[in-house]
Amino acid sequence: MSFRPLPILFINLGGEMLYILDQRLRAQNIPGDKSKKVMNDIISTMFNQRFMENLFRPQEIYSKKGMRTVFDRLAHASIMRLNTASMDKLYDLMTMALKYQISLCLRPSDILLVTLNHLDAIRAFVEDSVPIRNQVEAVFRMVIKTYGSLSMGEFQLIRQTLLEFFQDIHIRVSIFLKDKVQNSNGRFVLPVAGAVPYGAEIPGSIRYYDDCGKMIKTTEFPCGSKYQASLREGSFETKGDRVIKLGTNMYSAVRPTDTTVSNPAQKSTMASSAEEATANPNPMVKAELNLLAHLMGAVDNKKGKSDFRVNMFNTDEEEEQFGASRPPPDMYDFKVINIDASKIQKSDELNRIMGDLSIPESSGSSSKGDDLLELMDSAS
DSSP, rough: OOHHHHHHHHHHHHHHHHHHHHHHHHHTOHHHHHHHHHHHHHHHHHHHHHHHHHHHHOOOOOOOOHHHEEEEHHSSSSSSSHHHHHHHHHHHHHHHHHHHHHHOSSTTTHHHHHHHHHHHHHHHHHHTTTHHHHHHHHHHHHHHHHHHOHHHHEEEEEEEHHHHHTOOOOEEEHHHTTOBBBTTOOOOOOOOEEOOOTTTOOOOEEEEOOOOOOOEEEOOOSSSEEOOHHHHHHTEETTTTTEEETTOTTSSOOOOEEOOOHHHHHHHHHHHHTTTTTTTTOHHHHHHHHHHHHHHHHHTOOTTTTTTOOOOSHHHHHHHHHHHHOOOGGGGGOOOOOOOOGGSSSOHHHOOOOOOOOOOOTTTTOOOOHHHHHHHHOOO
16 A cells, blocks of 8 residues: 555546536536636635645545545535535546546556646636646645656555555446446446557567677567557557547536446445445544635635535436435445354264364463363464
């Protein structure tokens, strides 16, 4: 486990959230001044200097429930309001988009490029606001200072920690389904061919060297797939002359952003994974949430008639179907049954076996008993 992935996770999830909110604000024809205020308030709170300094301290990654709570509060750091179903859908889209991007990183260090692309897009949202833009640029420098000199092994550990965070989350997203990069069970279709990591050689050659290090011959072998060199660092797909970069806004084109669930069992798996790791929560999470709540205090005091609601669904029927597909909150409250093995009557056969396993007392030593359970207890 790495103690460095939390800022990367937070910044990239925040970038995806801003992409989605920008698309929904435009789709619902929200006036430009209100849309700008929503984006400015959220970005200003997200990149608050004190909050970022606490976030960049080496620490364990938050639990899924803790991270969801952070973004729930962050999304409401303005005059915009989301109901529970819309917030659930927003977070589903955020997590699946980032999971897909991390899965497509050809090199572990490409995670840094994904983060920088998100920061560039976020800075473009607040180009007209100099103070907020300076906040984003300060975080940009923090990212470079923290991650710019890490080795490939450290980036691999960060990538592994992030993938563990997204493990067992398989939510179907219509954009991914239409692009055929996601199966009907919610799992991504990852390419086994195509571009190799930037600067890497295309596989299929074996070189032989002599004792002096001079290459004496080269042989070729079939590698089973077609590979090509990456045109640019941080790109993962090429369509004609257009290079698609990880971390860019996939909602720039107006497309539906539905999330669907294949079956209740699958949703049960996703919801249970969302509750995973909450038994031993990170003590820093509470402090971060309290800090975030304090930073949003000025915004909360200004709530009034200017508040408006943003809906992540196109119709009320779609929202009702989404809400009905989610399991009830108490579905995962399991009962614990305690069994006291000491009160179970032992059979004659079991007593005979235990008698055969008894250890005779040695001279000068106290008896440890003939019961196998006592022997195991003493060993432990």
